[in-house]
Amino acid sequence: MNEIIEIKKDKELNEIKETDTGRKFRYKVAVIGDGRVGKTSLIKKYTQGSFKKEYIKTLGAQFYTYDKKINRDKIRLMFWDIAGQDKFHFLRPNFFKNSKAAIIVYSLEESNFGRESFNHIMDWYNVLTKHCGEIPIVVFANKVDLVDETKLDNSSIQDMVNKNSFLGYYITSAKTGEGVTKAFNAIIETLNYKILISE
Ligand code: GDP
Ligand code: MG
Numbered sequence: 001m002n003e004i005i006e007i008k009k010d011k012e013l014n015e016i017k018e019t020d021t022g023r024k025f026r027y028k029v030a031v032i033g034d035g036r037v038g039k040t041s042l043i044k045k046y047t048q049g050s051f052k053k054e055y056i057k058t059l060g061a062q063f064y065t066y067d068k069k070i071n072r073d074k075i076r077l078m079f080w081d082i083a084g085q086d087k088f089h090f091l092r093p094n095f096f097k098n099s100k101a102a103i104i105v106y107s108l109e110e111s112n113f114g115r116e117s118f119n120h121i122m123d124w125y126n127v128l129t130k131h132c133g134e135i136p137i138v139v140f141a142n143k144v145d146l147v148d149e150t151k152l153d154n155s156s157i158q159d160m161v162n163k164n165s166f167l168g169y170y171i172t173s174a175k176t177g178e179g180v181t182k183a184f185n186a187i188i189e190t191l192n193y194k195i196l197i198s199e
């Protein structure tokens with residue numbers, strides 16, 4: 001039986017289809033944060049080139065579809081990435097529309113740029129929740145290869161995570177690959193968990 005039977009079309013979970021080979025899920029994940037913190041590099045590192053890229057000119061955004069199989073289920077992730085203007089006030093509502101989770105990226109670089117990117121996390125969070133309400137958020141502290149990890153003070157990011165009920169923060173390097181798989185997998189696990197509890 002090859003026929004696709006749609007068992008559920010739930011606003012909350014996007015599209016869920018059941019076929020004889022398992023279920024199919026599709027999620028949009030918004031990837032936000034200041035320009036040059038490494039958003040595009042992280043997506044590329046995680047998907048190892050096995051992504052399909054599409055550019056949406058009117059939104060100044062691009063998205064990368066990435067298919068993952070978990071047991072018999074097929075999960076299609078759509079990472080929405082900002083192209084060009086990375087200032088939160090330039091983003092159109094459609095960039096955020098229907099996002100099921102978000103990744104906020106900042107840079108650990110010890111410079112004004114790095115510190116600013118940390119200070120802007122709340123600006124990104126505010127614009128995100130304005131458009132999406134409360135969705136799962138994970139923070140990526142990127143470019144760890146540029147700092148001495150043993151001297152990192154994670155108390156301010158930990159405070160921010162606790163205060164705002166973010167799912168957590170992950171220390172990453174798109175350059176070396178450190179932490180990247182673990183960080184993205186955290187998002188996928190959360191989305192899967194949402195499926196399980198809604199069943
Ligand atoms: P975006 O504007 O947030 O998408 O940032 P990009 O992915 O375009 O990265 C901006 C610059 O930072 C590029 O030159 C990347 O090669 C560099 N970059 C990104 N991630 C890392 C990282 O983890 N470590 C280092 N050293 N450089 C990085
Ligand atoms: Mg980019």
